[in-house]
Amino acid sequence: MTQPIDISGYTRITESIRTEAKRILSDGTVSAVIGYTHVRRKGSTQPILITNPDDSEKLFFSEGCLNNLVVYLTKSKKDVPKTGKIGIVVKGCDLKAVVGLLGESQLKREDIYLIGVPCNGVLGSLINPATELNTKTIAAKCRECTDRMPVGADFVPPVELAAMPQMEATYSDKIAKLEAMTPSERWEFWKEQFSKCIKCYACRQVCAFCYCEQCVCDRNRPQMVEQSPRPSGNFSWHLVRAIHLAGRCVGCAECERVCPMDIPLNLLNRKMAMEMKELFNSEAGFEVREKGPLNSYDEHDDESFIR
Amino acid sequence: MHTEKPKHDFEPKIIAFVCTWCTYAGADLAGTSRMQYPANVRVLKFPCTGRIDPVFIIKAFQQGADGILISGCHPGDCHYISGNYHARRRFAAFRKLLEFIGVDLNRIQFSWVSAAEGGKWVDVVTDLTERVRTMGPMVEFKDLALEEQWSGGLNSPDLQEIYEAM
Ligand code: SF4
Numbered sequence A: 001m002t003q004p005i006d007i008s009g010y011t012r013i014t015e016s017i018r019t020e021a022k023r024i025l026s027d028g029t030v031s032a033v034i035g036y037t038h039v040r041r042k043g044s045t046q047p048i049l050i051t052n053p054d055d056s057e058k059l060f061f062s063e064g065c066l067n068n069l070v071v072y073l074t075k076s077k078k079d080v081p082k083t084g085k086i087g088i089v090v091k092g093c094d095l096k097a098v099v100g101l102l103g104e105s106q107l108k109r110e111d112i113y114l115i116g117v118p119c120n121g122v123l124g125s126l127i128n129p130a131t132e133l134n135t136k137t138i139a140a141k142c143r144e145c146t147d148r149m150p151v152g153a154d155f156v157p158p159v160e161l162a163a164m165p166q167m168e169a170t171y172s173d174k175i176a177k178l179e180a181m182t183p184s185e186r187w188e189f190w191k192e193q194f195s196k197c198i199k200c201y202a203c204r205q206v207c208a209f210c211y212c213e214q215c216v217c218d219r220n221r222p223q224m225v226e227q228s229p230r231p232s233g234n235f236s237w238h239l240v241r242a243i244h245l246a247g248r249c250v251g252c253a254e255c256e257r258v259c260p261m262d263i264p265l266n267l268l269n270r271k272m273a274m275e276m277k278e279l280f281n282s283e284a285g286f287e288v289r290e291k292g293p294l295n296s297y298d299e300h301d302d303e304s305f306i307r
Numbered sequence B: 001m002h003t004e005k006p007k008h009d010f011e012p013k014i015i016a017f018v019c020t021w022c023t024y025a026g027a028d029l030a031g032t033s034r035m036q037y038p039a040n041v042r043v044l045k046f047p048c049t050g051r052i053d054p055v056f057i058i059k060a061f062q063q064g065a066d067g068i069l070i071s072g073c074h075p076g077d078c079h080y081i082s083g084n085y086h087a088r089r090r091f092a093a094f095r096k097l098l099e100f101i102g103v104d105l106n107r108i109q110f111s112w113v114s115a116a117e118g119g120k121w122v123d124v125v126t127d128l129t130e131r132v133r134t135m136g137p138m139v140e141f142k143d144l145a146l147e148e149q150w151s152g153g154l155n156s157p158d159l160q161e162i163y164e165a166m
């Protein structure tokens, strides 16, 4: 049964973000603020970077604010002016990405001013932007979200989180279903999914953690990942992507959202996150981890699979 | 002096990724001690198990491997102190990923073989070879490599007609 989700708080959050952005821009705390703004199509949004306090009115927050803006802070997106401290609007999941990047020494805490949003979820897609947010249209990641209240941000609008209705956990369910299949059924499933990939690399481009100056998938001599969009190279790409993000991905699900071929990328990411939790008791959160699960070790790690 | 080798219908290709300090030396010891082990294994030498990237395994499967062995120094014996500890975590994670996409983990073996364990090397290699032999060839990745299936395949009747007229 479809139930509506209470997002009445978003109007007050919008006001709060505007006032705060205006304040930090005029008193020189930050040189720019990255946030969301309206576009002409009703309900749709786009990222915006403002440097003038008067532009604060352009900022807003709604259920259509899907983007994880943190991608504008990483190395490969150098076009964001780094002439001082930058303010950025983050939802809970986005904040976890900031935390991850802090742990990987890609960002310095003193270089950013975090405006955290108490979040009741966003839409799964903006294809029909003027849709009401309910238990059906909400993004799959929000159904299982446990970090809706950002912790450790510099400013959080004083708005209470609304109670969320009971929702089924899309990812965990799908993962459990896949795990119950036989290996060859799983292979068929992923083969069909991966074969669709056109190697546009939108998923890589949008990922806050894909900040390498040169991706192994773009290298030749030796060429480890075939570059043409054929089933074989696609498998390599998806496996490399999943293992490189294992223990780092925070589940903002941007990869899945931007994929033009509807490949369930976050399903792989969630599976790996579950494994990281189970194997190494490590998961992405609001606390900076000096080392991720795959670049640290414990002498007593399980080795039952090693002869 | 050679023992008679049984004839098999299927000789699996086993790719062994080993570290130079322990397992390579262990395999060498097996050789210099004239121990017999299946010639199915192709040994690739790496400085350390920590250098073995998961992508190598995918690549090996795509190039026709039927089984994979990854072997290095016992915990605590790594020449670079912690390479094998890191590898242990990485492969614990990677095998879960492979399992999830539908690769049979019986085709992949991890082991610690020291420079003194020529006998263990023989055991590990023999067991893996025989296990993979009973499983038959690894066809999944090979089949993928043969598939052309571009995303815009000639799958509509109109396109097929044009193609045939060409
Ligand atoms: S995952 Fe959580 S924090 Fe992120 S948009 Fe959904 S509800 Fe908000």
Ligand code: SF4
Residues within 6 Å of the ligand: A196, A197, A198, A199, A200, A201, A202, A203, A204, A255, A258, A259, A260, A261, A262, A263, A265
């Ligand atoms: S966005 Fe989708 S189609 Fe594009 S490279 Fe990523 S998985 Fe492939």
